[in-house]
Amino acid sequence: xxxxxxxxxxxxxxxxxxxxxxxxxxxxxxxxxxxxxxxxxxxxxxxxxxxxxxxxxxxxxxxxxxxxxxxxxxxxxxxxxxxxxxxxxxxxxxxxxxxxxxxxxxxxxxxxxxxxxxxxxxxxxxxxxxxxxxxxxxxxxxxxxxxxxxxxxxxxxxxxxxxxxxxxxxxxxxxxxxxxxxxxxxxxxxxxxxxxxxxxxxxxxxxxxxxxxxxxxxxxxxxxxxxxxxxxxxxxxxxxxxxxxxxxxxxxxxxxxxxxxxxxxxxxxxxxxxxxxxxxxxxxxxxxxxxxxxxxxxxxxxxxxxxxxxxxxxxxxxxxxxxxxxxxxxxxxxxxxxxxxxxxxxxxxxxxxxxxxxxxxxxxxxxxxxxxxxxxxxxxxxxxxxxxxxxxxxxxxxxxxxxxxxxxxxxxxxxxxxxxxxxxxxxxxxxxxxxxxxxxxxxxxxxxxxxxxxxxxxxxxxxxxxxxxxxxxxxxxxxxxxxxxxxxxxxxxxxxxxxxxxxxxxxxxxxxxxxxxxxxxxxxxxxxxxxxxxxxxxxxxxxxxxxxxxxxxxxxxxxxxxxxxxxxxxxxxxxxxxxxxxxxxxxxxxxxxxxxxxxxxxxxxxxxxxxxxxxxxxxxxxxxxxxxxxxxxxxxxxxxxxxxxxxxxxxxxxxxxxxxxxxxxxxxxxxxxxxxxxxxxxxxxxxxxxxxxxxxxxxxxxxxxxxxxxxxxxxxxxxxxxxxxxxxxxxxxxxxxxxxxxxxxxxxxxxxxxxxxxxxxxxxxxxxxxxxxxxxxxxx
Amino acid sequence: xxxxxxxxxxxxxxxxxxxxxxxxxxxxxxxxxxxxxxxxxxxxxxxxxxxxxxxxxxxxxxxxxxxxxxxxxxxxxxxxxxxxxxxxxxxxxxxxxxxxxxxxxxxxxxxxxxxxxxxxxxxxxxxxxxxxxxxxxxxxxxxxxxxxxxxxxxxxx
Numbered sequence: 027x028x029x030x031x032x033x034x035x036x037x038x039x040x041x042x043x044x045x046x047x048x049x050x051x052x053x054x055x056x057x058x059x060x061x062x063x064x065x066x067x068x069x070x071x072x073x074x075x076x077x078x079x080x081x082x083x084x085x086x087x088x089x090x091x092x093x094x095x096x097x098x099x100x101x102x103x104x105x106x107x108x109x110x111x112x113x114x115x116x117x118x119x120x121x122x123x124x125x126x127x128x129x130x131x132x133x134x135x136x137x138x139x140x141x142x143x144x145x146x147x148x149x150x151x152x153x154x155x156x157x158x159x160x161x162x163x164x165x166x167x168x169x170x171x172x173x174x175x176x177x178x179x180x181x182x183x184x185x186x187x188x189x190x191x192x193x194x195x196x197x198x199x200x201x202x203x204x205x206x207x208x209x210x211x212x213x214x215x216x217x218x219x220x221x222x223x224x225x226x227x228x229x230x231x232x233x234x235x236x237x238x239x240x241x242x243x244x245x246x247x248x249x250x251x252x253x254x255x256x257x258x259x260x261x262x263x264x265x266x267x268x269x270x271x272x273x274x275x276x277x278x279x280x281x282x283x284x285x286x287x288x289x290x291x292x293x294x295x296x297x298x299x300x301x302x303x304x305x306x307x308x309x310x311x312x313x314x315x316x317x318x319x320x321x322x323x324x325x326x327x328x329x330x331x332x333x334x335x336x337x338x339x340x341x342x343x344x345x346x347x348x349x350x351x352x353x354x355x356x357x358x359x360x361x362x363x364x365x366x367x368x369x370x371x372x373x374x375x376x377x378x379x380x381x382x383x384x385x386x387x388x389x390x391x392x393x394x395x396x397x398x399x400x401x402x403x404x405x406x407x408x409x410x411x412x413x414x415x416x417x418x419x420x421x422x423x424x425x426x427x428x429x430x431x432x433x434x435x436x437x438x439x440x441x442x443x444x445x446x447x448x449x450x451x452x453x454x455x456x457x458x459x460x461x462x463x464x465x466x467x468x469x470x471x472x473x474x475x476x477x478x479x480x481x482x483x484x485x486x487x488x489x490x491x492x493x494x495x496x497x498x499x500x501x502x503x504x505x506x507x508x509x510x511x512x513x514x515x516x517x518x519x520x521x522x523x524x525x526x527x528x529x530x531x532x533x534x535x536x537x538x539x540x541x542x543x544x545x546x547x548x549x550x551x552x553x554x555x556x557x558x559x560x561x562x563x564x565x566x567x568x569x570x571x572x573x574x575x576x577x578x579x580x581x582x583x584x585x586x587x588x589x590x591x592x593x594x595x596x597x598x599x600x601x602x603x604x605x606x607x608x609x610x611x612x613x614x615x616x617x618x619x620x621x622x623x624x625x626x627x628x629x630x631x632x633x634x635x636x637x638x639x640x641x642x643x644x645x646x647x648x649x650x651x652x653x654x655x656x657x658x659x660x661x662x663x664x665x666x667x668x669x670x671x672x673x674x675x676x677x678x679x680x681x682x683x684x685x686x687x688x689x690x691x692x693x694x695x696x697x698x699x700x701x702x703x704x705x706x707x708x709x710x711x712x713x714x715x716x717x718x719x720x721x722x723x724x725x726x727x728x729x730x731x732x733x734x735x736x737x738x739x740x741x742x743x744x745x746x747x748x749x750x751x752x753x754x755x756x757x758x759x760x761x762x763x764x765x766x767x768x769x770x771x772x773x774x775x776x777x778x779x780x781x782x783x784x785x786x787x788x789x790x791x792x793x794x795x796x797x798x799x800x801x802x803x804x805x806x
Numbered sequence: 807x808x809x810x811x812x813x814x815x816x817x818x819x820x821x822x823x824x825x826x827x828x829x830x831x832x833x834x835x836x837x838x839x840x841x842x843x844x845x846x847x848x849x850x851x852x853x854x855x856x857x858x859x860x861x862x863x864x865x866x867x868x869x870x871x872x873x874x875x876x877x878x879x880x881x882x883x884x885x886x887x888x889x890x891x892x893x894x895x896x897x898x899x900x901x902x903x904x905x906x907x908x909x910x911x912x913x914x915x916x917x918x919x920x921x922x923x924x925x926x927x928x929x930x931x932x933x934x935x936x937x938x939x940x941x942x943x944x945x946x947x948x949x950x951x952x953x954x955x956x957x958x959x960x961x962x963x
Binding site for chain 2: 039700
């Protein structure tokens with residue numbers, strides 16, 4: 027492998043660091059345009075109702091109101107049904123409202139206060155209907171239908187095999203069967219079973235959704251600045267809604283203030299785009315924090331019924347699982363989340379007999395869908411909790427039990443993907459071996475004090491890398507352009523949502539060219555007019571896929587510079603080496619050409635600016651109707667060790683230490699990797715103990731920062747990061763991914779630590795002090 | 807929206823004298839962002855919980871999303887833009903970069919402002935003091951540990 031010249035593996039600060047700490051980093055909400063209007067949205071007042079009439083006369087007459095648009099005034103292309111998996115939603119509801127985040131009208135006005143006053147002045151007459159609110163209500167015979175026209179809905183091709191086209195409230199069903207679970211049950215020495223429930227969780231990116239649209243009347247083009255890690259997906263989704271070819275829509279993402287899976291589908295963008303076109307003025311809009319809780323989707327809640335069977339020596343013989351989820355009124359990602367969860371339910375373990383079933387239903391709740399981990403944290407909570415119980419029953423150490431079942435090279439996953447060591451790499455066992463030492467370290471210190479009981483828990487997880495599971499292939503492209511002075515401009519379409527993608531890609535290109543980082547610039551904004559297409563920040567794909575393209579682009583530039591230098595110096599390229607922004611003749615000190623000299627020669631003598639295009643194509647075998655396929659480029663592996671203190675009087679849990687042991691293949695920037703591990707660990711703590719979006723009657727009861735308990739400074743435990751680097755055979759410099767995996771096992775590790783401390787098995791998230799107190803006072 | 811009851815506001819912002827007409831109900835955050843185009847202070851929660859909008863008023867950290875612009879008349883406001891001279895960075899800003907105390911950066915201006923006040927009050931704080939003082943600033947990306955590290959580093963602890 028080519029050595030990386032010091033930039034790969036460096037703890038380099040983010041390229042955006044100076045802008046961020048001086049307060050000069052521009053997010054979408056920080057942008058202003060001359061003559062700009064402000065947009066507000068009018069939502070439904072009821073979770074299920076027939077709309078009898080919308081009277082916007084008073085709103086339209088208000089001074090300062092530029093436009094009020096309902097479905098009746100919107101152009102036909104804006105009124106088409108939309109949806110990533112199922113086209114089941116209209117941007118402007120007309121005859122029916124199915125949840126309280128249905129939008130009935132949009133307003134553009136001179137300032138936000140006028141816009142809001144106009145929204146409040148819109149009168150809607152409803153015939154209120156009884157809502158469908160739970161999974162059980164949704165599948166009950168004779169249940170009211172959330173979507174009466176569902177059988178005719180269009181679906182994306184990857185969701186079609188799972189879509190329920192019948193007259194009912196079922197969105198999708200799945201089934202994955204390997205071997206013979208019933209026969210395996212008869213041979214099992216121990217069987218453990220349980221039902222586990224995870225909650226709805228809000229992404230709570232500190233930056234709420236925001237967008238600013240500008241319509242260029244003369245050029246016939248629409249520009250939308252917005253907050254997403256997936257600018258090209260937004261381009262694909264938005265252009266048809268405004269009836270324009272993609273060449274006439276331009277998406278620009280300035281700094282993006284967090285994502286966590288919450289900024290992958292259109293939110294306010296289409297509304298401001300429509301208003302900008304109609305008013306011919308720039309229009310800015312965004313969600314308030316309260317709207318974030320209501321209008322943007324939540325982490326899909328899972329009910330997981332799980333059963334595991336073992337031989338006496340601890341070998342897993344079977345897994346049977348049933349997954350149940352409520353997508354709310356519209357299916358953006360919930361079905362995909364359940365499918366992804368199903369592919370990850372066995373964990374990184376060999377299970378010869380598997381039967382997984384799953385159902386996603388429509389209700390009149392607000393939407394649920396994607397969240398960092400995409401179903402894996404939910405299923406890991408159930409599986410890793412049960413493995414802990416099994417270890418107790420079998421009398422085997424919990425790490426040892428996992429090791430006896432851990433994937434080894436050559437094993438086959440439940441979906442049929444072969445863990446070919448030449449392509450994928452398998453290192454879950456390494457994280458478990460490393461966890462032994464951490465458990466010893468935690469056990470050796472901190473005696474129990476007073477009424478506090480101390481416990482330690484372990485859990486593992488894995489995460490498939492790459493978005494090919496839905497698309498069939500995962501493609502990344504990076505362009506490198508050489509400047510006159512030999513510095514380099516790197517052009518990428520990646521989503522940087524704070525995870526450091528730009529910095530890591532720059533380090534990879536710099537590594538190939540042995541150039542100091544300061545000699546590279548990466549396009550700070552993603553502008554779909556200029557940047558190459560990219561699938562964006564999702565599916566743990568960015569570093570693996572686009573990072574590979576960056577390495578290819580850097581390597582091509584290196585080769586071209588060497589070639590040109592060889593011609594000028596009349597030396598074979600094999601005798602040339604790159605160092606410090608120059609090409610040197612091996613063994614002849616002083617005979618060198620700087621990159622600038624090479625580029626100037628190329629421009630002036632060869633008529634060429636050196637520009638290279640690096641590509642990575644990652645085709646996969648997509649999942650079929652039986653959930654069989656080989657959909658991932660690789661896997662991340664992670665084991666978490668949690669230490670807790672439980673107040674035996676009150677049930678209050680304090681996580682004192684969290685250790686994340688993760689194999690990232692290669693840490694391109696260890697500081698970024700540690701940041702991902704720590705952030706994931708504390709988000710996992712929120713999932714485990716604190717956070718829950720509470721629904722009642724189809725309404726969100728706690729849509730405010732003060733009612734939704736995010737982890738704060740005093741909640742953060744002492745964090746330990748153990749980075750393992752088993753190079754992936756295909757990743758850039760062996761790198762895989764970092765961001766999603768560290769969140770995955772945290773809830774189960776904390777649950778297992780609570781079990782260790784108290785003897786109580788918690789099977790419902792969040793594990794609040796109140797719920798544990800109740801269990802403790804019932805005596806476990 | 808301007809109306810007849812506008813107040814004449816005189817305030818020092820990041821060391822510069824500013825005179826503006828504002829309506830009595832105008833929030834300090836909107837005044838700073840929309841009128842002065844000082845956009846470092848961010849809107850995060852609207853209810854004084856997340857700390858992204860924190861600025862200093864006469865040296866004390868306040869949530870500008872719940873503070874009236876009228877109440878800074880004849881007082882001194884410092885935003886993240888004013889924590890160091892243009893082209894320079896404070897010790898605290900340098901420390902945030904050195905330890906990687908931010909990811910998306912949306913909460914960072916508010917964090918830096920609160921932490922500046924903390925270090926003014928407690929020049930050599932303990933880890934516990936930092937956690938307690940900073941608990942009104944939320945971060946969703948980092949898990950907090952590195953922010954504490956950066957503040958301790960800048961404080962020389």
